[in-house]
Amino acid sequence: MPEPILTLENAGLRQGGDWLFRGLDLTIDARDRLALIGRNGVGKTTLLKLIAGEIDLDEGRRAVSPALNVIRLEQDPNLAGFATLGDYVRAGGNAPADHLLDSVASRLGADLDRDAATASGGERRRAALVRALASEPGLLLLDEPTNHLDIAAIEWLESWLERFNGGFLSISHDRAFLTRLTKNCLWLDRGTLRRAEVGFGGFEDWSERVAAEEAKNAAKLDTKLRQEEHWLLRGVTARRSRNEGRLAKLIELRATRKAMVTGDAVAKLATTADDGKTKVLIDASHVALSFGGRPILRDLSLRVRRGDRIGIIGPNGAGKSTLIRLLLGQQAPDSGEIRRAKTLNPTVIDQRRQRLDAEDGVGKTVRDVLADGGEWLEVGGVRKHVAGYLKEFLFDPSVIDAPVDGFSGGERSRLLLAREFATPSNLLVLDEPTNDLDMETLDLLEEVLDDYAGTVLLVSHDRAFLDRVVTMVVALDGEGNADIVVGGWSDWAAQQRQQQKERAAATREARAPKGKNANTPVTAKPKAGKLSYNDARELAELPKKLELLQAAAARHEAVLADPGLYARDPKRFANVMTELEKVRADLAHAEDRWLALAEMEAALAG
Incomplete structure (x- = not known):
């Protein structure tokens, strides 16, 4: 029988004058692998804090096994009083020997010698993850653990968690991460916590059945519940048909792009010269760039066409953001040529603009952010009322005059997306857009990108998102080389595995005995x-x-x-x-x- 290590019984927590949730029951076993799923703002992070014992229940009971070490990965760790990230990590308790810490930090891309006061948000998060893993947890609570990790670090973390002897509960937007690791799902929705005995790979089918049953019941009741029914259908049961339509369109686009690939030594998309319809937005030819003697790009040739969805991947520090700046003309290459269409009109959502920060959000309402305090805005040449546009981005229209200060990080990111997609452009550049977004907002982002008439350049470590959105991958290896592969992340990964197999076969062949006496025993040296x-x-x-x-x-x-x-x-x-x-x-x-x-x-x- 499973061994319970932590329980919440009839748990209730107030937020302001209302209950965030009430009557919540939860049992976590010693080897549970749990995904916690829910919209931004429903209280997922708050629930993790309750489980960790960092905040008290207003009613109900929390019971924990004796000596259980519950560790929560913080989204915004407090590094006050620590000179370096290493000092912060070692203060976590139960820290192993330095050489083991250094090994984990290296795998996760964390520089433990970094000055804590000047460390970036990503550096702080990676240090917090090293500290959490090194603290010998019995129960590990992970809040968006893959944010700010590159793909190699994410895959290492997945392998570590597969070997982990304790239990873990994770909030994550990374579908591939959850699909690989989780065995059960917790769905926090409108104050109710449901548990499914399926991993994240089965969540969509299960949640669809739950939503359909609730919608059927709501249809028999009053108008308010009918509105809930509409929300459920919009958020859950309509997802499958939308995904199927997007997948079919994406497969068709990839087939078109694949037909354009030439046999040149450097992969390059064939195209006609720029015409009145601006088929080519950016044409980079034999581009090279180095910093301090370190090659960022050696010999990149890439044509960015109207309608392309290009994913840029690679280790942290490989030069992904630098490539974006080169393509946009914000930085000059050492050699090579980059031509841009005169009609190029980019909108950039980079990592520094993922949140509505002090000068952008404090003291402002949703109406101020979207329409400068007015009633209407223009989106893609169509005049829309702010309230109607909010519904398209999964906001209740009643928040139109709500202060942005009170929004969660995910809600702010969603509001930023709404604002930026209303900005006229023919090139959309997104640098790690999936951070702090819930599953439904990710689905929404995929829909908006699918409907976007322009070209998309996307920097991301989210493998499932790349597979569902991009038509081509540009993979930087950190040594100046770039692979260009038609398809998504899985297509690039399959090519890498095939190349690795070929290298292994070549090694085996090189080591095999040669000549007519190949099958004759040879006296070893x-x-x-x-x-x-x-x-x-x-x-x-x-x-x-x-x-x-x-x-x-x-x-x-x-x-x-x-x-x-x-x-x-x-x-x-x-x-x-x-x-x-x-x-x-x-x-x-x-x-x-x-x-x-x-x-x-x-x-x-x-």
């Missing part, structure tokens, strides 16, 4: 050493394991190759996709291990 028994056995067994994993991946890929599978059986599509991602991760790990052991064996053999 004296060796300087040899692998341990366990390592040698693992090396011998790995080729068979690789074959089995490759065969499993091929079977899953064959199933997903069916173009009608998603529309016909979306649940099976999601399950197969989840299994494929797991197999691919296992395959990549096994290939890395084979190469490491083979190199170790060669080194020991002299």
